[in-house]
Ligand code: B3K
């Protein structure tokens with residue numbers, strides 16, 4: 077056989093897209109599964125694509141042994157094809173071809189967890205984006221859709237369960253201790269949706285009747301010891317099926333739908349047709365091992381993967397540049413699903429706030445850094461690096477803006493037209509936008525810029541009240557900073573939802589100049605130019621504006637409010653999102669001012685290697701925290717607000733969110749300022765915090781519902797504040813909660829409180845927790861993560877944990893739990909002045925690169941924003957980046973990230 081040759085990674089450009097030369101009707105695959113040598117025989121029935129002039133068959137393959145290639149029955153000699161850098165070409169091929177490809181793989185050696193691999197002795201696949209080419213030579217691109225039949229053969233004792241996409245046609249014994257199962261997927265699909273699972277697994281199953289009366293079989297497959305943790309995933313699946321029928325009129329198109337949990341998995345889950353494969357983290361839950369956050373995560377991810385069945389699978393992407401077509405849309409759908417599952421207005425707002433927090437904390441920095449890319453990127457080196465918060469979360473915001481502009485019904489009309497036009501096709505983001513525009517008779521041409529331009533737009537607000545004319549003017553202007561490769565930006569089409577509050581805090585019915593009568597109290601202004609003025613008439617008195625309600629666009633809003641106005645909005649705004657936002661602005665104002673004071677005094681104190689000077693400094697710095705503590709205190713005791721909502725109001729902006737608002741990032745200064753404010757608030761609100769702690773206990777049987785989880789959130793927030801005192805009284809409270817907890821949410825919150833304190837019982841509690849949950853991998857992940865993020869952690873402690881017998885780099889969840897938690901979740905300690913955190917980071921990137929390039933590349937992203945840090949830190953970051961860049965054998969995943977970081 078001809079051997080493949082490697083070459084330096086190439087950049088792939090969106091503008092270079094060409095249609096496939098051949099189309100495929102059917103694919104028949106036979107697998108003889110063996111961990112050390114799996115044989116794969118693939119028969120592909122293909123024909124020339126009438127839309128292409130090429131007669132060349134192009135197949136992609138990676139890390140494969142090609143055993144044999146037959147074209148229309150004849151074995152191809154190496155001289156009859158070329159094989160270079162993973163591309164196999166057969167020139168001058170006939171119009172119709174039956175191609176037989178035989179390959180040999182070593183799944184056991186596959187630590188990348190892409191393609192066919194072994195996890196805990198069972199077989200799994202992961203083919204998105206380009207993993208199918210690690211199974212066979214194939215036109216592994218999403219616009220080649222075909223019908224698949226799959227025959228699996230394996231040892232019956234070791235692999236009693238054999239699963240693939242679609243419906244089970246037959247199964248039986250082969251006589252030699254081996255058995256087989258034959259599966260057929262009735263729908264055309266791209267190769268990235270192919271999946272197989274083989275091994276020792278057990279299932280929870282149930283029949284479910286769709287709205288149409290058709291009965292389907294639902295299964296959740298797990299390892300034997302985990303069958304007591306599948307109910308929530310099953311419930312979430314049923315809720316997802318029902319929701320998609322009701323909200324979008326979309327029915328499950330298969331007779332059987334399977335979810336399989338695997339412990340070694342690169343991301344959350346994968347939407348393979350009819351056979352979703354999940355990270356155990358997003359399937360397994362019972363009250364004593366999973367937290368409220370885990371329960372919510374399972375519901376969201378089960379929903380997300382299920383919703384892909386239509387948005388992604390039935391209608392897929394033409395090429396990977398269109399990734400957000402399925403991901404942004406499906407995230408939007410899962411966000412709406414989770415919100416609908418809560419139901420109440422305030423519950424919906426809490427969900428919205430959670431989603432916006434992620435956007436600000438992770439996506440805004442991405443959009444301002446070296447990896448900034450538009451929602452539909454123009455180029456990439458490694459597509460796996462583009463499964464980003466921009467594609468997913470900003471993409472979801474872009475989809476949400478259609479709904480804000482067109483209304484819920486208009487959005488639904490657009491979705492209906494999208495499926496009517498494109499079912500079983502591979503399409504583009506333009507096709508989606510066209511369906512939205514055409515179904516509503518709207519011109520959405522300018523809206524395309526959300527797909528083309530990277531960077532977070534800033535919208536500036538100026539207001540003017542003309543008492544004589546009773547007119548109130550809002551002037552909005554927009555600008556977007558340059559991003560790598562995109563210096564100039566054109567104005568976006570931005571929906572800005574606004575309301576005006578009268579002096580009692582009530583909404584004023586709004587009438588824009590030229591309108592005959594008053595309209596709704598929230599109006600969506602459409603900002604399409606660099607600057608526009610909107611004039612409201614009949615406004616009796618100067619109002620307080622509430623702008624960008626419900627976060628109607630993914631922008632930064634610059635608006636000058638006084639402390640009094642912010643406190644007023646926090647107390648009265650009918651838009652719950654903006655109510656929360658007002659509190660965040662008020663807090664950020666104090667925090668940023670204190671951060672600046674610390675920074676100004678930093679150099680002189682730098683050498684002391686002791687941060688107690690910061691507290692002394694802040695304690696003598698004149699500051700008015702009273703406005704904030706009064707406003708927060710009022711919210712804390714406001715019984716008309718749900719506990720969950722009070723929890724988000726009283727949570728200070730995260731260190732990562734604050735960092736993005738600084739011109740120069742100084743993690744220790746931010747952390748110290750935030751800690752100082754936490755202690756100040758804890759002190760001022762002690763009595764009410766204690767009362768809230770007591771009032772929000774959730775005795776009785778555990779339930780993850782919104783009300784109970786909201787109470788636990790508020791109670792545990794109160795505990796964390798009270799623990800800032802770090803005194804005997806608070807230690808006792810945390811210890812009692814730890815000892816008496818009947819669920820993981822409370823137990824873990826108590827352990828976290830103890831770990832961040834000097835409580836005498838802290839070491840014993842950590843040891844007990846480990847011992848009690850040694851057998852629960854997901855709980856041990858929490859144990860690692862908690863220690864990595866503790867305020868008392870440092871590089872040495874984290875290095876020690878690397879040597880713990882339960883630690884392994886090979887399992888992505890475990891690697892993330894310790895390494896990512898420290899590097900991304902403990903900024904004050906990671907960014908230690910001596911650069912030891914960066915050395916640790918470089919060591920781990922290099923180690924992971926050899927094991928799992930996708931996970932390594934994720935970790936590489938940690939130093940993305942290095943140019944924004946204080947100069948002394950920058951230099952040390954650059955050294956670490958250069959050390960990684962100098963490594964031999966870097967994967968193209970890591971290479972792309974590091975190269976871009978050093979270049980921009
Ligand atoms: N579509 C998959 C992600 C695949 C990532 C490949 N590196 C999961 C999801 O978004 O639902």
Ligand code: ZN
Pocket residue numbers: 380384402403406
């Ligand atoms: Zn997805």
